[in-house]
Amino acid sequence: MKTIFYMLIIIFGFSISASDARASNSLGIFAECLVQYDAERMKAWVIWDGPGLIYKELGTVVRRSGCDQSVNWDYWDFRGALAEALLKDKYASRPVPDLQDAKPVTDIEMALAWGNNDGREGMLLNVFSECEVRKNSGEIFRIFMTKFSSDAENQMLKTLKNNAAACRSLAGNIKIRISNQALRARLAIAFYLTDKDEISTEN
Structure with a gap:
């Protein structure tokens, strides 16, 4: 009886993690579709700090674009997915810049x-x-460039956290307690905004 109970727990846990992975991948596909439809508007959605603009325009954009919004999403995760899609589109065939000396974004x-x-x-x-x-x-x-919730993503984010003492210290010794998807989204938004001036002057 105990064996069956533990097997059910394992299967249930796997189904939840698999569902989360599918949702993350669906969000990424949705974001890429929106970027292909209207990259300039997606840039504005990433740059705008607050959900108002996105929620105001989303219904019309989804209806006109035909992009499949079949997954529920968090505001930060969505902005992160858009930032990723924009960055991957920009740097698909170009070297990624060194942003060490870029103009500061965060006060x-x-x-x-x-x-x-x-x-x-x-x-x-x-x-x-x-x-x-x-x-x-x-x-x-x-x-x-890794797949959402993949082993490669998990390993890279684990390595980042293990080597993040300097950045945690800069941020008031913050504890990184958010999910991998939320952390990936924050990194994507930070990358996009730090790289924003170069993006905006090229388009």
């Missing part, structure tokens, strides 16, 4: 001084993500 002092607990954690995650992007943009970009 570190303001993030560290932020009073509201929820807002503070979000700001510090931005500090952490931008720090990691600046530290090794090539390695971060390689994460975006």
Whole structure:
């Protein structure tokens, strides 16, 4: 009886993780479709800090684009997926730039001084993500080229966390307690925004 019970737990756990992976992959496909339909509008959605613009325009864009929105998504994860799709489209046949000396995006002092607990954690995650992007943009970009929830993604994000002492310290010794998908999204947004000036001047 115990053996059957444990097998059911294992099967249930696997089905949940498989469902999460399919949802993540579906979100990535949805984002790539939207970028192909209207890259300029997707850039605005990534840059805009807040869900209002996306939620206002989403229904019309999805209807006109024909892109399949068959998966529920979190605001940050969606923006991250769009940022990834834009970056992969841009650097499909070009070298990834070294962003170490790019113009700063996140106000570190303001993030560290932020009073509201929820807002503070979000700001510090931005500090952490931008720090990691600046530290090794090539390695971060390689994460975006892995399949969502794959062994390769898990290993690369595990390595990033294990080597992230300097960026965690910069971000007020923040503990990275978010999911891999959420961390990947934050890294993608940070990469896009740090690289934004170059993107905007080329289009």
